[in-house]
Amino acid sequence: xxxxxxxxxxxxxxxxxxxGISLSVQSGKAFGLLGRNGAGKTTAIxxxxxxxxxxxxxxxxxxxxxxxxxxxxxxLPEERGLYPKKLIGEQLIYFGELKGMKxxxxxxSVQKLLDRxxxxxxxxxxxxxxxxxxxxxxxxxxxxxxxxxxxxxDEPFSGLDPVNAQTLKEIVKESxxxxxxxxFSSHQMNYVEExxxxxxxxxxxxxxxxxxxxxxxRSYERxxxxxxxxxxxLEKINGFISQHLSPIISDVKSDNNSLLVxxxxxSDKGILLKSLAEQNLDFDGFNVYEPTLNDIFVQYTxxxx
Amino acid sequence: xxxxxxxxxxxxxxxxxxxxxxxxxLLIILVIGAVLxxxxxxxxxxxxxxxxxxxxxxxxxxxxxxxxxxxxRASSLEIFQASFPGYKVVLSDASxxxxxxxxxxxxxxxxxxxxxxxxxxxxxxxxxxxxxxxAIIDSTMQAKYRYDYLVxxxxxxxxxxxxxxxxxxxxxxxxxxxxxxxxxxxxxLIMMLYMAILLYGQFVATSVAxxxxxxxxxxxxxxxxxxxxxFGKVLGSGLAGLTQMVLLLGSGFAFYxxxxxxxxxxxxxxxxxxxxxxxxxxxxxxxxxxxFLYSFLYGAFGSLANKTEDINTSVLPVTYxxxxxxxxxxxxxxxxxINSPLLIAGSYIPFTSPMAMFVRICMSDVKAIEITISVAxxxxxxxxxxxxxxGIYRIGxxxxxxxxxxxxxxxxxxxSTKQK
Numbered sequence: 001x002x003x004x005x006x007x008x009x010x011x012x013x014x015x016x017x018x019x020g021i022s023l024s025v026q027s028g029k030a031f032g033l034l035g036r037n038g039a040g041k042t043t044a045i046x047x048x049x050x051x052x053x054x055x056x057x058x059x060x061x062x063x064x065x066x067x068x069x070x071x072x073x074x075x076l077p078e079e080r081g082l083y084p085k086k087l088i089g090e091q092l093i094y095f096g097e098l099k100g101m102k103x104x105x106x107x108x109s110v111q112k113l114l115d116r117x118x119x120x121x122x123x124x125x126x127x128x129x130x131x132x133x134x135x136x137x138x139x140x141x142x143x144x145x146x147x148x149x150x151x152x153x154d155e156p157f158s159g160l161d162p163v164n165a166q167t168l169k170e171i172v173k174e175s176x177x178x179x180x181x182x183x184f185s186s187h188q189m190n191y192v193e194e195x196x197x198x199x200x201x202x203x204x205x206x207x208x209x210x211x212x213x214x215x216x217x218r219s220y221e222r223x224x225x226x227x228x229x230x231x232x233x234l235e236k237i238n239g240f241i242s243q244h245l246s247p248i249i250s251d252v253k254s255d256n257n258s259l260l261v262x263x264x265x266x267s268d269k270g271i272l273l274k275s276l277a278e279q280n281l282d283f284d285g286f287n288v289y290e291p292t293l294n295d296i297f298v299q300y301t302x303x304x305x
Numbered sequence: 306x307x308x309x310x311x312x313x314x315x316x317x318x319x320x321x322x323x324x325x326x327x328x329x330x331l332l333i334i335l336v337i338g339a340v341l342x343x344x345x346x347x348x349x350x351x352x353x354x355x356x357x358x359x360x361x362x363x364x365x366x367x368x369x370x371x372x373x374x375x376x377x378r379a380s381s382l383e384i385f386q387a388s389f390p391g392y393k394v395v396l397s398d399a400s401x402x403x404x405x406x407x408x409x410x411x412x413x414x415x416x417x418x419x420x421x422x423x424x425x426x427x428x429x430x431x432x433x434x435x436x437x438x439x440a441i442i443d444s445t446m447q448a449k450y451r452y453d454y455l456v457x458x459x460x461x462x463x464x465x466x467x468x469x470x471x472x473x474x475x476x477x478x479x480x481x482x483x484x485x486x487x488x489x490x491x492x493x494l495i496m497m498l499y500m501a502i503l504l505y506g507q508f509v510a511t512s513v514a515x516x517x518x519x520x521x522x523x524x525x526x527x528x529x530x531x532x533x534x535x536f537g538k539v540l541g542s543g544l545a546g547l548t549q550m551v552l553l554l555g556s557g558f559a560f561y562x563x564x565x566x567x568x569x570x571x572x573x574x575x576x577x578x579x580x581x582x583x584x585x586x587x588x589x590x591x592x593x594x595x596x597f598l599y600s601f602l603y604g605a606f607g608s609l610a611n612k613t614e615d616i617n618t619s620v621l622p623v624t625y626x627x628x629x630x631x632x633x634x635x636x637x638x639x640x641x642x643i644n645s646p647l648l649i650a651g652s653y654i655p656f657t658s659p660m661a662m663f664v665r666i667c668m669s670d671v672k673a674i675e676i677t678i679s680v681a682x683x684x685x686x687x688x689x690x691x692x693x694x695x696g697i698y699r700i701g702x703x704x705x706x707x708x709x710x711x712x713x714x715x716x717x718x719x720x721s722t723k724q725k
Contacts, residue, residue, distance in 0.1 A: 081520025
């Protein structure tokens with residue numbers, strides 16, 4: 001399946017929340033929808049799920065509007081919430097049935113999912129008797145219950161301990177491998193990088209940048225070099241560079257165990273490397289600096305209020 | 306449609322599986338049972354002699370009669386005793402002050418001092434709200450005065466008594482419904498409608514606001530259509546209400562029929578339980594229609610509340626509207642003015658008609674066509690309000706922060722329906 005979002009706009013009263021959002025995701029791929037709080041992520045997600053209508057623009061599934069098609073969504077909202085006083089099995093079955101499953105089918109699916117999440121023993125427990133992390137797992141089960149085509153995870157890792165986070169990671173990877181579309185919204189960039197090839201960074205209702213993460217990173221000028229070394233050696237290197245190589249270097253930043261050297265021209269990195277080698281300076285690493293997703297995120301959203 | 310039934314079933318079971326709901330229903334049934342069995346229980350405790358002799362002569366409260374103007378005090382005593390069968394009337398020569406003390410100390414229930422054929426003093430410790438002793442004394446004295454006058458004018462004593470006690474026969478023919486007889490059950494049923502609609506309406510509002518504040522809504526609204534959620538919730542709790550109502554009415558009738566013998570002569574109770582079947586059916590019809598109409602409104606307004614604590618403020622407009630409808634019907638009912646223009650107009654306006662039309666049906670003769678029109682308007686507007694409420698709900702449940710004004714919400718609903 002191909003999920004395409006074209007030029008969505010949406011206003012609530014005076015405030016324009018989305019100002020023309022476009023993106024597309026293919027089955028078996030995860031897409032990272034990033035943005036600061038209030039950037040419009042949740043609104044975009046709700047329009048995709050048909051909770052709101054957009055003011056203009058369209059959401060297409062395999063090139064067709066949703067009407068009439070039975071597209072199953074699994075949703076893990078950022079604001080977690082189920083029925084606190086109800087039995088876990090009962091309410092999960094209810095949510096499965098709401099999405100069109102038959103009672104027996106839903107029950108089987110719930111039992112399978114709970115077992116997968118190591119939560120089988122809580123089938124007949126009330127939700128509010130569980131710890132927060134376990135409630136989170138139930139919330140995930142609620143999202144996955146109907147065997148959805150499109151899984152939308154809004155901040156799925158917040159509040160999970162490393163072991164539970166590992167389980168969630170495995171499940172997300174399984175889902176991707178099963179050919180589902182995973183739409184991933186998170187501030188935890190390491191997770192986004194782990195799953196998503198494609199991202200879109202939303203800023204004030206617009207897409208600030210979107211595309212393949214690697215390509216985005218490559219698009220940065222490759223004129224920054226990170227040199228790592230032990231502190232003593234690093235000092236020598238720093239001294240050497242500033243004394244002898246100033247013609248090809250625009251500036252040098254140093255911290256405890258690395259130097260960030262900015263070249264005037266990206267093609268001069270060979271000269272830099274050769275000079276260091278000839279001087280027999282002792283360094284551990286010589287790498288072209290690539291911005292992390294975090295850097296990119298901050299760069300594109302800094303001006304947002 | 307399947308989704309709607311799922312939601313309805315879920316909501317229905319939410320009530321009927323709730324322990325408090327079950328306990329409350331059982332408790333009310335128990336109270337109904339106890340009240341309706343009360344005369345039977347009371348009678349079980351009586352000994353046989355008590356049943357035959359009622360209250361023995363010595364135990365009756367005493368009324369002191371001070372009559373210093375009649376020649377024949379014995380006949381005067383006889384006349385007063387005949388007027389007060391529940392009391393023992395005794396002659397007394399004590400002074401007014403002594404009698405006051407005796408009444409105050411409880412020796413006598415009261416004292417009557419006759420000062421002249423047309424003047425007397427009545428002494429009682431505290432006049433109860435329903436004390437009609439004075440009226441009895443008045444009529445006794447009037448009768449005695451007439452009797453004395455007739456006898457002194459030469460009429461024979463037996464003729465004088467006959468004239469005084471002339472019996473008038475009458476027959477009552479009512480061509481319409483008896484307002485007097487129907488008043489009791491109409492009153493009770495209106496109170497029942499009022500409480501049921503208000504209670505279940507509030508339940509719906511609370512349930513919506515709870516789902517919103519626990520954020521279960523985030524998942525619900527993305528799993529099901531708002532129209533299904535709204536109609537499923539309202540109809541589910543409506544059915545729960547109906548179940549409860551049928552149980553309560555049913556147990557009321559069952560207990561009444563078990564104890565029917567003991568209620569003979571009690572007009573209020575008899576009038577309630579001998580109500581015609583059609584009135585029962587109208588009760589259920591108007592409960593359902595009124596309940597649905599108001600529950601949709603309660604659901605919509607409940608969706609604007611952020612926290613369960615805010616519900617009461619959010620639903621206040623609905624409660625006011627409902628109270629107004631209740632008072633229009635109540636003033637029509639207790640004022641006895643069933644054909645007032647206000648009540649007639651109210652019986653066609655959807656917000657007031659569930660109760661106004663019901664009062665009119667119970668208390669007067671309403672043409673079938675009038676009922677049909679009123680019910681048709683009510684059904685139609687309930688469906689329309691249901692859809693509008695679902696629209697408000699769809700928007701309301703995802704709005705957090707300051708609750709918006711109703712005008713703004715309606716604008717949003719209009720915009721979002723246009724986009725459909």
